Amino acid sequence: MFYYRYPKIHGLPSAMIPALVGLRHGLREAMSYEATASEIGRIRARINTMGLYSAIGGKHRYEQERFFLYIARQSKVVQQCLRAERRDPETLGRIFGYPECCISSFLHRWRQHKIDGNSGEPDFPYLAFSNTRRRPRPEINNLLWYMNDSRTPYYLISHFPCSYRCKKSLDYAKNIDRLINDEYSRLARRIRAYLCLPILLFPNNNRGIRDENNGFVFSGQSDGLWIIYNDVHPLRTARSTRAFMNGNRLHNMNRKIDIYHNGRLVGSIPKNHRLEAVILPFDP
Numbered sequence: 001m002f003y004y005r006y007p008k009i010h011g012l013p014s015a016m017i018p019a020l021v022g023l024r025h026g027l028r029e030a031m032s033y034e035a036t037a038s039e040i041g042r043i044r045a046r047i048n049t050m051g052l053y054s055a056i057g058g059k060h061r062y063e064q065e066r067f068f069l070y071i072a073r074q075s076k077v078v079q080q081c082l083r084a085e086r087r088d089p090e091t092l093g094r095i096f097g098y099p100e101c102c103i104s105s106f107l108h109r110w111r112q113h114k115i116d117g118n119s120g121e122p123d124f125p126y127l128a129f130s131n132t133r134r135r136p137r138p139e140i141n142n143l144l145w146y147m148n149d150s151r152t153p154y155y156l157i158s159h160f161p162c163s164y165r166c167k168k169s170l171d172y173a174k175n176i177d178r179l180i181n182d183e184y185s186r187l188a189r190r191i192r193a194y195l196c197l198p199i200l201l202f203p204n205n206n207r208g209i210r211d212e213n214n215g216f217v218f219s220g221q222s223d224g225l226w227i228i229y230n231d232v233h234p235l236r237t238a239r240s241t242r243a244f245m246n247g248n249r250l251h252n253m254n255r256k257i258d259i260y261h262n263g264r265l266v267g268s269i270p271k272n273h274r275l276e277a278v279i280l281p282f283d284p
């Protein structure tokens with residue numbers, strides 16, 4: 001089920017493709033990609049031959065070896081991105097085609113985070129989860145941007161949704177899915193399959209690295225309390241999967257996560273409170 005290496009498409013990292021498809025088809029005016037110094041030249045040359053413009057922005061806040069590369073269909077939009085970077089997230093969000101409801105909830109969460117005297121970043125996936133009534137929609141699953149700490153092409157939206165049932169995000173995701181399917185049907189099928197996998201999400205603990213997607217993705221099925229699985233991988237940070245690999249079914253309770261193998265209890269992870277780990281059952 002899981003892949004560690006993602007194929008290059010047209011000489012570009014496949015992790016760029018869903019955003020790039022949206023850009024080329026006018027669903028967004030610009031996009032950004034966090035590229036290392038060694039890959040940036042190649043990506044820009046390739047982008048250039050596609051008739052797109054690019055500019056190198058600032059360094060990534062936590063991953064200092066990565067730079068933001070802004071890409072747009074018009075050179076003036078690339079300049080707008082550079083001006084808005086870090087100073088004007090609202091404008092940047094609009095240029096990137098993010099829904100207004102998600103931009104305002106993003107900004108509201110940032111403000112509240114500062115008012116509450118916190119450092120680091122707000123825990124956006126957790127906040128989106130807590131704002132989600134009923135089952136989260138797999139199309140707007142944005143937790144697989146990274147798997148095993150590597151960038152993946154398994155996303156349709158590239159923003160933090162206001163909730164995992166945000167209607168505007170869902171419309172955007174459905175359009176992107178259709179466009180990817182027209183051009184790269186194999187990739188579209190893979191994206192759909194991955195976005196439906198259940199995720200066990202832990203709170204971001206602001207340890208100085210970007211770990212907002214602090215959790216695990218399971219190859220399996222879930223009802224929101226249980227996950228039945230045959231494989232597991234960490235998302236953003238290199239967390240050990242050993243406890244889960246011993247079993248094939250887990251039960252997420254208020255104060256602990258019990259892990260079973262063929263019905264036999266093989267492990268237990270304590271929790272301090274109910275929300276310390278939550279299951280996002282993206283499987284439909």
Ligand SMILES: [Zn+2]
Pocket residue numbers: 099100101102103161162163166167168169
């Ligand atoms: Zn929204």
